[in-house]
Amino acid sequence: MCGIIGYTGKDAAKDIMLDTLELLEYRGYDSAGIAVCEGEKSQIQVYKCAGRVKDLRNLCEKEEIEGTCGIGHTRWATHGGVSSENAHPHKYGKVTLIHNGIIENYKDLIGKYGLLDQLHSQTDSEVAAAVLSHFYKGDPYEAIRKAVLKLKGTFALGILFEDIPGTIFAIRNVSPIVVTRTDNGMMLASDAAVLGQYSEEYFVLPEFHILELKEEGATLYDLSGETAEPRWLVLDWDTSRSGKDGYPFYMEKEIMEQPEVIRETLQPRIYEGVPYFTQDEIPDHLLRDCERICVVACGTAMHAGLVGKALIHSLVRIHMDVELASEFMYSDIVVDEKTLVIAISQSGETIDTLEALKYAKKNGARTMAIVNVRGASIARESEYVIYTNAGPEIAVASTKAYTTQLAVLYLLAARMAYVRGVFDKERTAAFTRELMRVPEVMKQVLDRREEIHDIARGILDAADVFMIGRGLDYCILLEGSLKLKEISYIHSEAYASGELKHGTIALITEDTPVIAVVTQDKVQSKEFSNIKEVQSRGAEVVLFMKETYTLDKAASFRGVFKLPVMEDEFMVMPASAALQLLAYYVSLDKGLDVDKPRNLAKVVTVE
Numbered sequence: 001m002c003g004i005i006g007y008t009g010k011d012a013a014k015d016i017m018l019d020t021l022e023l024l025e026y027r028g029y030d031s032a033g034i035a036v037c038e039g040e041k042s043q044i045q046v047y048k049c050a051g052r053v054k055d056l057r058n059l060c061e062k063e064e065i066e067g068t069c070g071i072g073h074t075r076w077a078t079h080g081g082v083s084s085e086n087a088h089p090h091k092y093g094k095v096t097l098i099h100n101g102i103i104e105n106y107k108d109l110i111g112k113y114g115l116l117d118q119l120h121s122q123t124d125s126e127v128a129a130a131v132l133s134h135f136y137k138g139d140p141y142e143a144i145r146k147a148v149l150k151l152k153g154t155f156a157l158g159i160l161f162e163d164i165p166g167t168i169f170a171i172r173n174v175s176p177i178v179v180t181r182t183d184n185g186m187m188l189a190s191d192a193a194v195l196g197q198y199s200e201e202y203f204v205l206p207e208f209h210i211l212e213l214k215e216e217g218a219t220l221y222d223l224s225g226e227t228a229e230p231r232w233l234v235l236d237w238d239t240s241r242s243g244k245d246g247y248p249f250y251m252e253k254e255i256m257e258q259p260e261v262i263r264e265t266l267q268p269r270i271y272e273g274v275p276y277f278t279q280d281e282i283p284d285h286l287l288r289d290c291e292r293i294c295v296v297a298c299g300t301a302m303h304a305g306l307v308g309k310a311l312i313h314s315l316v317r318i319h320m321d322v323e324l325a326s327e328f329m330y331s332d333i334v335v336d337e338k339t340l341v342i343a344i345s346q347s348g349e350t351i352d353t354l355e356a357l358k359y360a361k362k363n364g365a366r367t368m369a370i371v372n373v374r375g376a377s378i379a380r381e382s383e384y385v386i387y388t389n390a391g392p393e394i395a396v397a398s399t400k401a402y403t404t405q406l407a408v409l410y411l412l413a414a415r416m417a418y419v420r421g422v423f424d425k426e427r428t429a430a431f432t433r434e435l436m437r438v439p440e441v442m443k444q445v446l447d448r449r450e451e452i453h454d455i456a457r458g459i460l461d462a463a464d465v466f467m468i469g470r471g472l473d474y475c476i477l478l479e480g481s482l483k484l485k486e487i488s489y490i491h492s493e494a495y496a497s498g499e500l501k502h503g504t505i506a507l508i509t510e511d512t513p514v515i516a517v518v519t520q521d522k523v524q525s526k527e528f529s530n531i532k533e534v535q536s537r538g539a540e541v542v543l544f545m546k547e548t549y550t551l552d553k554a555a556s557f558r559g560v561f562k563l564p565v566m567e568d569e570f571m572v573m574p575a576s577a578a579l580q581l582l583a584y585y586v587s588l589d590k591g592l593d594v595d596k597p598r599n600l601a602k603v604v605t606v607e
């Protein structure tokens with residue numbers, strides 16, 4: 001996944017593009033570049049380098065860049081390593097292009113158009129530029145129409161033609177492009193959130209429509225050449241939360257925001273003490289009539305789904321699956337009109353999840369999305385959508401999006417139990433009251449973050465960390481393990497603690513760090529037994545447990561964090577906040593870039 005930007009208007013394009021590319025770095029930050037149409041000569045100059053946008057800005061500072069029309073790109077490497085040659089934009093003949101997505105048949109195209117010795121990079125994107133150039137004889141529409149019919153895969157293309165100064169062309173298939181008008185021109189970008197400082201309205205470029213962007217406006221053409229009207233949307237995205245507010249990293253700010261944003265996700269959906277989804281236009285019959293639920297999601301969002309599954313099983317007593325979106329389409333999963341498929345996604349742009357959702361729809365399933373970014377592709381593709389109110393989540397490691405996804409899932413489970421008569425109103429209200437306590441209990445954990453910082457110091461140099469728990473504790477640890485891995489680069493694995501003895505315990509040796517979570521009354525005694533099993537083999541155990549549990553005097557732990565008490569099924573969010581902080585402090589004390597870990601990006605728009 002990459003970030004693309006384009007500007008044409010009265011203002012100098014360079015700074016607008018560099019500033020916006022910095023906001024798009026969550027989509028990838030291996031390399032960056034801009035191309036600018038320089039004045040009347042309509043020369044297109046390309047400036048690009050490996051590294052971050054700040055490195056590109058330094059490169060550009062040494063140049064006289066006056067043009068008022070240009071395109072820009074920040075890359076997450078897919079085809080071809082991290083280098084300035086592989087950075088976008090790519091220029092071929094009179095065509096200069098930026099690309100987000102994957103051209104799956106690029107090797108065939110290299111052969112078909114005799115490009116083998118003509119290319120300067122190892123990217124599929126340069127091949128797309130070459131194919132466009134092959135068809136360009138002066139008519140940009142014809143060239144784009146013919147070229148995209150040869151491309152297989154996903155693409156969001158921003159295109160400049162050397163002899164058409166001041167005009168940006170674009171076309172997309174799956175990968176996103178949104179368009180807005182500013183005070184002095186027009187812009188396109190990978191997502192609307194980064195345009196909030198320029199405008200409050202935008203439209204999504206429809207797939208396989210050619211966009212022509214000039215200073216005075218945007219024109220759309222379908223592939224038959226007919227004009228199309230853009231559907232303008234209001235950008236109701238709360239950009240006020242998009243600063244760091246004095247924290248060293250967005251991740252710390254977003255961890256600390258959780259009590260507030262969980263409350264803001266819950267409160268509007270509780271009426272007379274009972275969850276309601278009226279504002280989301282979710283009809284009760286959808287929750288009452290489905291015979292099975294299937295979550296499709298990736299990473300942290302998938303971990304939220306696992307908690308949702310535990311809740312639905314225990315509260316509603318219907319079957320629920322949680323499928324890795326990237327596996328969903330290839331596992332011959334059975335879905336039908338009685339299946340409710342729920343796509344969970346912070347960005348709403350994860351291609352694996354989007355494609356899984358489309359596959360589910362094609363097979364007759366009812367679909368719902370739980371998404372954070374308003375108007376995102378997954379939201380638009382679903383019949384129903386529930387937005388989490390987490391606000392912009394900038395850190396690559398998801399925290400507040402995860403816990404607000406959980407907040408929605410708790411509400412959904414309670415509403416489903418209520419409309420199905422499993423819960424009466426009193427039981428539903430009692431569940432909802434305990435759910436409403438989560439923000440204050442989580443804040444008690446966050447207020448003790450220095451205790452967790454102390455625990456973090458004890459695992460800074462670990463090579464491998466094991467995490468063990470049962471039931472919901474295991475779900476908590478799957479997410480805690482991902483957090484630790486992705487921002488501290490320490491290898492960590494979460495295990496259902498009852499499973500450890502079936503092989504993996506062979507890896508436990510003297511001083512192996514093990515993190516245990518014990519919050520569930522019905523399994524705590526077995527969890528403590530499993531802890532003894534690893535301790536007897538020399539493991540150094542860090543324990544996060546409900547504060548009401550007692551420990552053997554003889555037992556020794558590397559650290560113990562006592563969690564404030566809630567009813568068992570509500571312990572997930574406070575315990576998750578503790579593990580978020582643990583991962584954060586390990587990464588911070590290791591001096592790593594907590595917000596932008598190596599190899600990662602915030603939105604994965606490649607399959």
Ligand code: AGP
Binds near residue numbers: 396
């Ligand atoms: C979470 O910390 C990761 N950044 C990653 O696993 C993420 O949750 C996953 O890529 C799904 O993203 P989405 O929620 O935007 O679909």
